Amino acid sequence: MDFLKDKKQLFKLWIGVLALGLVVLAITNYRVNFYGNSRLLPVSLGIFTVTTFIVGIYFHKARYIMHGAAFMIIVAAAFAGFANWLPQTIGEPPPLEEQIEDISTMSQQELADLGEKLIFGSVGGSTVKGAIGKGQCPLCHVFGSSDHGERAPNMFGLPDRSNEIVNLDEYINRDTVQPVSFDGSGIAETGIEYMAESHACPNCYVSPGFGKGGTNDRESPMPAIHKSPINLTIDEMVAIDTWSYVREGIDPPSVDEMRAAYEKFIPEDERPQVSTGTEEEGGGGESQLYATGDESLQEIFEKAQCTVCHVIPGIPGADEGDFGPELYVKTNAPKRMKDKNYAGSASSVQEYILESILDPNLYVVPDFDEDLMPEDFGTGLNAKTVFRIVNYLSKIEKGKDPPNHEEM
Ligand code: HEC
Ligand code: HEC
Structure with missing residues (x-):
């Protein structure tokens, strides 16, 4: 060719x-x-x-x-x-969210990783300073073996300690505002039951010295973590506990045993079924704590974690926080600034709020302990978020209707 x-x-x-x-x-x-x-x-x-x-x-x-x-x-x-x-x-959900559907198929390490993510926002987060996840525990608790807990007990050694606490006289003969989780629930008999009870009913037994100010350890400032604003499911709490055991090299109880412990202290109608994070953003322990500043005020206060510690008048769901003062700031700020112990430099209500967020220990509200409000708090919030917080809080007055949060 x-x-x-x-x-x-x-x-x-x-x-x-x-x-x-x-x-x-x-x-x-x-x-x-x-x-x-x-x-x-x-x-x-x-x-x-x-x-x-x-x-x-x-x-x-x-x-x-x-x-x-x-x-x-x-x-x-x-x-x-x-x-x-x-x-x-x-649209693919993050892998952990799939796994959270059924934690009984997860390996011990996977479950512990989920727990770490729920507490600190990521696997490995326990080694990152200031890391915080959906569970928000590091707001109040420290976790390192040599850390000193000011606001709440150090979580290190919890599994061993729990086994001992359930046998203490002061545990068994408790005198608190709410000695049992609900009628007929009974009290904890094993370590894991103690951990479950601590999460579901912080008031049931209050670690000595850590009670709400002025209550002589009869009332706890810790929010029940299956309720608003933290809202963890039983399985998520099981993951957190698993991490507590595994990271100390202790064999955790089985998933079924842990679930049963929670069911003992949380009545059926109070058990959150789905992770709230799953419905909205992230889920599966993904930290949902980063406010952009464009959310509703209710969401901003939740994401900025203020609602864990403060009652904020007018904000739906912000009525449980027991750790800090109720935020009637327009009424209280002028009094604080006149206090002889006031060492800050604010000259308006707005400035006082800003100062309280960015440098909380400059002035400590009487009857509250120093070091309770986290020091490095302001660094995690962007300007718009802070502005909207300050704007709203500065208008809350005792004896008056709170401002309309939907319009601000
Ligand atoms: C607003 C602050 C705060 C937050 C947030 C918080 N706790 Fe606590 N927690 C406390 C305080 C204060 C105590 C001690 C008083 C008591 O026993 O209730 C405590 C006690 C406990 C105890 C009993 C400890 C012991 O040594 O007996 C456990 C367990 C616990 N918390 C777990 C958690 C977990 C897990 C989270 C996160 C999901 C969490 N807490 C979030 C403040 C908090
Ligand atoms: C871990 C608990 C905790 C968290 C979270 C927290 N606070 Fe506080 N806050 C406190 C405590 C305790 C006090 C009182 C002691 C002090 O003044 O430091 C306080 C005091 C204040 C005060 C002064 C109140 C007064 O009556 O003078 C303001 C304002 C305030 N907080 C705002 C906020 C805002 C806004 C947020 C969220 C961005 C927030 N706090 C998050 C615990 C907390």
């Missing part, structure tokens, strides 16, 4: 064969992956595009046909392939 001797023709033949091969490959890939949940469909699109270019360069006459075909393929691939592809990568 004559044209085979022509190098140019020979080259074209090779290109033609190559293009044909690519087209077959693209079609095969397209067919094989069309019905599955595969993300390889766009590969066909890529191959077709490359083929069209190659053919377009060397076969001028075939160009238009190929372009037409490529266009149709692109359209088809765009509909079938991309529609299939994009939502899968974008």
Whole structure:
């Protein structure tokens, strides 16, 4: 054959064969992956595009046909392939959220990792200073073996300590504002039951010296963590406990045993079923604590964690915080600034609030302990968030209706 001797023709033949091969490959890939949940469909699109270019360069006459075909393929691939592809990568829930569906299939380490994530916001977060997750425990608790807990007991050694506490006289013969979680719940008999009771009913037994100011350890400032604002599910609390055991090298009780401990202290109608984080953002222990400043005020106060410690008049759900004073700031700030012990430099209600957030120990409200409000708090909030907090709080007056939070 004559044209085979022509190098140019020979080259074209090779290109033609190559293009044909690519087209077959693209079609095969397209067919094989069309019905599955595969993300390889766009590969066909890529191959077709490359083929069209190659053919377009060397076969001028075939160009238009190929372009037409490529266009149709692109359209088809765009509909079938991309529609299939994009939502899968974008909408895919974070892996931990899938796992949280059924913690009994997780390995001990996976469950402990979830626990660490719930407490500190990420796996490994326990070694990061200031790290905090959905459970918000580090707001009040320290976790390192040599840390000193000012606001609340150090969580190190909890598993061992729990076994001992349940046998103490002062534990068994408790005298608190709420000696049992609910009628008939009884008190804890094992270490894990003590941990569950501590989470579900902080008032049941108050660690000596850590009670709410002025209550002689009869009342706890810790919020029940299955309730607002923390809202952890039983499985999430089980994950947290698992981490507490595993990180100290202690074998945790089984998941069933832990669940049963929580069920002993949380009546059925009070058990949160789904992680609140799952419905909204993140979920699975993802820290949902980063406010952008554009949220509703209710959400801002929750994300900024103020509601864990303060009652904030007018804000739905902000009526449990027992750790700090009720925030009637418009009424109280002028009094504070006149106090002879006041060492700050604020000259307006707004400035006083800002100071309270950014430098809480400059002035400590009488009857509250120093060091209770976290020092490094302000650093985690952006300017818009702080502005909206200050703006709202500065208008709360004792004896008057709170401002309308929905309009601010
Ligand atoms: C607002 C502050 C605060 C937050 C947030 C908080 N706690 Fe506490 N917690 C306390 C205080 C204060 C005590 C001691 C008083 C008491 O026994 O109730 C305590 C006690 C405990 C105890 C009993 C400790 C012991 O040595 O007997 C456990 C367990 C516990 N907390 C776990 C947690 C976990 C887990 C979280 C996070 C999901 C958490 N707490 C969040 C303040 C807090
Ligand atoms: C871990 C608990 C805790 C958290 C979280 C917390 N506070 Fe406080 N806050 C306190 C305590 C305790 C006091 C009183 C002692 C003091 O003045 O330091 C206080 C005092 C204040 C005061 C002064 C109140 C007065 O009557 O003079 C303001 C204002 C305030 N907090 C605002 C906030 C805001 C806003 C947030 C959220 C961004 C917040 N706090 C988060 C515990 C907390």
